[in-house]
Amino acid sequence: TPARRKFLKSDSTEFGHCDDVFRRIALARPDVAFQLSHNGRLSLRLAAGDAERRAREILGDDFMASCRFVDVSSCALRLSGFAALPAYARANRDAQFFYVNGRFVRDKLIQHALREAYADILHGNRHPAFVLFLDLDPAGVDVNVHPAKTEVRFRDGRAIHQFVFHGLTRSLANPIQAAATAEPLAPVETFRYAGPTEQTRMAVEEASASPTFHATTFSRATGSGNTYQRSALENLAAYGNPTPATLPADPTRPAPLGYAIGQIHGVFVLAQNEAGLVLVDMHAAHERILYEQLKHILDGNPGVQRLLIPAVFNASKIEMATAEEYADTLSHLGFEIAAAGPNELSVRSVPALLGRANVSELLRALLAELRDFPASEVIAARRNELLATMACHGAVRANRQLTLPEMNALLRDMEATERADQCNHGRPTWTQLSMADLDKLFMRGK
Numbered sequence: 001t002p003a004r005r006k007f008l009k010s011d012s013t014e015f016g017h018c019d020d021v022f023r024r025i026a027l028a029r030p031d032v033a034f035q036l037s038h039n040g041r042l043s044l045r046l047a048a049g050d051a052e053r054r055a056r057e058i059l060g061d062d063f064m065a066s067c068r069f070v071d072v073s074s075c076a077l078r079l080s081g082f083a084a085l086p087a088y089a090r091a092n093r094d095a096q097f098f099y100v101n102g103r104f105v106r107d108k109l110i111q112h113a114l115r116e117a118y119a120d121i122l123h124g125n126r127h128p129a130f131v132l133f134l135d136l137d138p139a140g141v142d143v144n145v146h147p148a149k150t151e152v153r154f155r156d157g158r159a160i161h162q163f164v165f166h167g168l169t170r171s172l173a174n175p176i177q178a179a180a181t182a183e184p185l186a187p188v189e190t191f192r193y194a195g196p197t198e199q200t201r202m203a204v205e206e207a208s209a210s211p212t213f214h215a216t217t218f219s220r221a222t223g224s225g226n227t228y229q230r231s232a233l234e235n236l237a238a239y240g241n242p243t244p245a246t247l248p249a250d251p252t253r254p255a256p257l258g259y260a261i262g263q264i265h266g267v268f269v270l271a272q273n274e275a276g277l278v279l280v281d282m283h284a285a286h287e288r289i290l291y292e293q294l295k296h297i298l299d300g301n302p303g304v305q306r307l308l309i310p311a312v313f314n315a316s317k318i319e320m321a322t323a324e325e326y327a328d329t330l331s332h333l334g335f336e337i338a339a340a341g342p343n344e345l346s347v348r349s350v351p352a353l354l355g356r357a358n359v360s361e362l363l364r365a366l367l368a369e370l371r372d373f374p375a376s377e378v379i380a381a382r383r384n385e386l387l388a389t390m391a392c393h394g395a396v397r398a399n400r401q402l403t404l405p406e407m408n409a410l411l412r413d414m415e416a417t418e419r420a421d422q423c424n425h426g427r428p429t430w431t432q433l434s435m436a437d438l439d440k441l442f443m444r445g446k
Contacts, residue, residue, distance in 0.1 A: 015038050018036075019036065019043070019044075022034065022036050022044070023058050023097075024097060024104040025104075026046055026054060026058060027054060027055065027058055027097050027099075027131055028099055028102050028103075028104065029102075030048070030049055030050055030051045030053065030054035030055075031048055031049075032048055033045075033046060033047050033048045034046040046058075051080075051081070051082075051131075052064070052082075055081075055082055055131050058131075059095055059129070059131070062088065063082075063084055063088060063095065063129060064082070066084050066085050066087055066088040067082040067083055067084040067085065067088070067129075067130075068082070068083055068084075068085065068171050068172055069081075069082060069171070070082065070083050070132060070167065070168060070171040071171075072163075072167035072170065072171065074163055074167075076136055076137050076140075077134070077135070077136050077160070077163050078133075078134070078135045078136075079132060079133070079134050079135075079163065079164060079167040079168070080132070080133050080135075081130065081131045081132035081133050082130060082131045082132075083128070083129075083130040083132065083168060083171060083172060084128060084129040084130060085121075085172070085421055085422060085428075086118070086121050086122045086126070086128070086422045086426035086427075087422060087426070087427065087428045088129055089122055089126035089127060089128060089129070089426060090126065090127050090128075090129055091125070091126065091127070092127060093127050095127075095129035095130075096114075096127065096128070096129065096130060097130065097131045097132070098110055098111075098114070098130070098132050098133075098134070099132070099133045099134065100134050100136070100141060100143075100152055101134070101135060101136065101138060101141065102133070103143060103149065103152075104150070105149075105150050105151060105152055106150045106151065107150075107151050107152050108151070109154065109157050109160065109161055110134075110160075110161075110164060112161065113160075113161045113162075113164040113165040113168075114128070114130070114132075114164065114165075114168065116165050117164070117165050117168035117169045117172065118168075118172075120419070121172065121419050121422055121424075121426055122426045126426065132168075134160075134164065136160075139155075140154060140155045140156065141153070141154050141155065142154075142155075172419065173418040173419055254273070254274050255273065255411065255412070255415065256273065256415055257271055257273060257278050257280070257411040257414060257415055257430065258271040258272045258273025258274070258278050258411070259271055259272060259273075259408055259411070260404050260407030260408050260410075260411060263282075263401065263402055263407065265399070266399035266400055266401055267281070267282065267283070267399070268280060268281060268282065269282050269402070269407045269410065269411070271407070271411055273432075275432055275434050275435070276432065276433050276434040276435045276436075276437065276438060277432070277433040277438060278411075278430055278431070278432055278433075279430060279431050279433070280410070280411070280414070280429060280430040281423070281427075281428075281429050281430065282396055282400075282402065282407075282410060283395050283396060283397060284395075284422075284423035284427060284428075284429045285410060285414050285420065285423070285429040285430065286395040286396045286410060287391050287392055287395035287423050287424055288391075288414075288417060288419065288420050288422070288423050288424060288429060289410075289413050289414065289417050289420065290354070290390075290391040290394050290395055291387055291388055291391035291424050292417050292418055292419065292420075294351065294387045294390060294391055295387055297351075303334075303351065303352035304334050304336075304349045304350070304351065304352060305349060305350055305351070305352040306348065306349045307347065307348055307349060307350065307359075310340075310346045310347060310348045311346070311347040311359040311360060312340050312344055312345070312346045312347075313344065313345060313347075313359075313360035313363070313364075314343055314344055315343060315344060315345045315367075316343075317343075318371060319345070319364065319367045319371075320339065320343070320345065322367045322370055322371045323337050323339075323345055323363075323367060324339070326367075326370045329370065330366070333351065333366075333387075333390070334349070334350060334351030334352070334354075335347060335349065335350055335351070335363070335366075336348040336349040337363070345363065347359050347360075347363060350362075351390065354390060354393070354394035357390075357393050357394040358393060361393055362389075362390060362393040362394070365389050365393060366389060366390065369389055388424040391424060392424065414429070414430070
């Protein structure tokens with residue numbers, strides 16, 4: 001109408017809006033063929049197919065290569081679709097599509113649940129990408145609360161929020177295991193390296209006398225007191241010489257990340273698996289492992305390691321005041337700190353998992369975090385960020401030369417750790433090069 005015409009933008013802008021609506025509808029109905037034309041020219045043609053094909057046509061191959069399939073159900077609720085890992089994070093929200101009973105929505109409750117699901121693996125001003133469908137009884141949702149019908153009201157909003165949050169969190173949690181086998185991995189008691197040449201196979205057992213690796217996940221040990229089973233990477237500095245042993249030639253199950261064959265410049269671990277070559281950023285991977293372990297133990301009583309010789313370092317007046325004010329918070333995290341002088345702090349104990357970390361650097365970083373966010377409720381909300389700082393300083397550093405058993409222990413812990421595909425900052429921790437990829441690099445078969 002003439003009254004509305006004066007508010008129209010340029011042709012390209014208005015066509016962009018039409019294209020957005022077209023894509024939303026096309027994603028909702030993959031079983032229907034669509035065709036979009038502009039000024040007599042065909043802009044996009046979509047054949048009828050399944051949801052995966054339609055998502056690939058709309059969002060591209062890169063999205064599908066970095067996403068995880070979601071399909072969770074509970075009672076009359078079902079959440080399905082595709083959610084991208086943090087490596088595919090975007091600078092804007094143009095790749096976010098959420099549907100309730102086939103209707104595209106931008107509901108605040110749903111958006112909050114999705115942000116919470118990604119909060120632990122996506123940092124900074126980045127936005128996740130997803131195509132998700134929530135199906136429920138139509139009587140449980142009111143779609144007539146917004147003129148554009150993009151917001152809805154659920155009869156039991158809390159239940160919907162929790163279902164979406166937990167369903168998406170579980171789907172993103174452990175892609176390494178899910179990609180290899182539907183069964184949970186059994187605890188690995190030994191390491192096997194099947195390289196291209198004949199080598200002595202190594203077994204690393206839990207030692208009572210010599211501190212060798214034991215590839216188990218972190219868990220509360222039986223018995224009394226605050227004792228815990230050692231994680232495989234709890235203490236990267238303490239190793240003995242592994243004892244050669246004969247391993248079964250027939251392993252019960254191939255390891256998803258394979259077995260280590262070497263290290264590059266003290267930064268990347270190379271491993272061989274059934275598909276080809278695996279490259280692992282050892283600092284990023286160990287950081288995620290420590291972070292997840294710290295989260296689990298902090299919910300109970302964290303294991304504390306007393307320092308034989310207290311670590312003393314110079315501190316500014318602000319750091320001294322912050323340490324005194326937040327002594328209880330630091331104690332809850334596993335640190336025992338006291339003033340050793342007018343400008344010195346003494347650290348007498350640290351979390352057991354961080355026994356080999358640089359104590360002064362770690363404490364300075366934590367005190368800075370506490371100083372920047374002083375309110376107690378903010379500290380509670382930022383608990384995971386404090387733990388991420390601790391994990392970053394406690395993780396193995398670049399240029400650290402690892403032995404094959406140490407590398408294998410890292411791989412096994414990655415397979416047993418949730419969200420091990422990305423570090424605490426959302427960057428990938430490992431990548432796979434298939435034999436076809438390697439053949440292509442050397443133009444084999446051409």
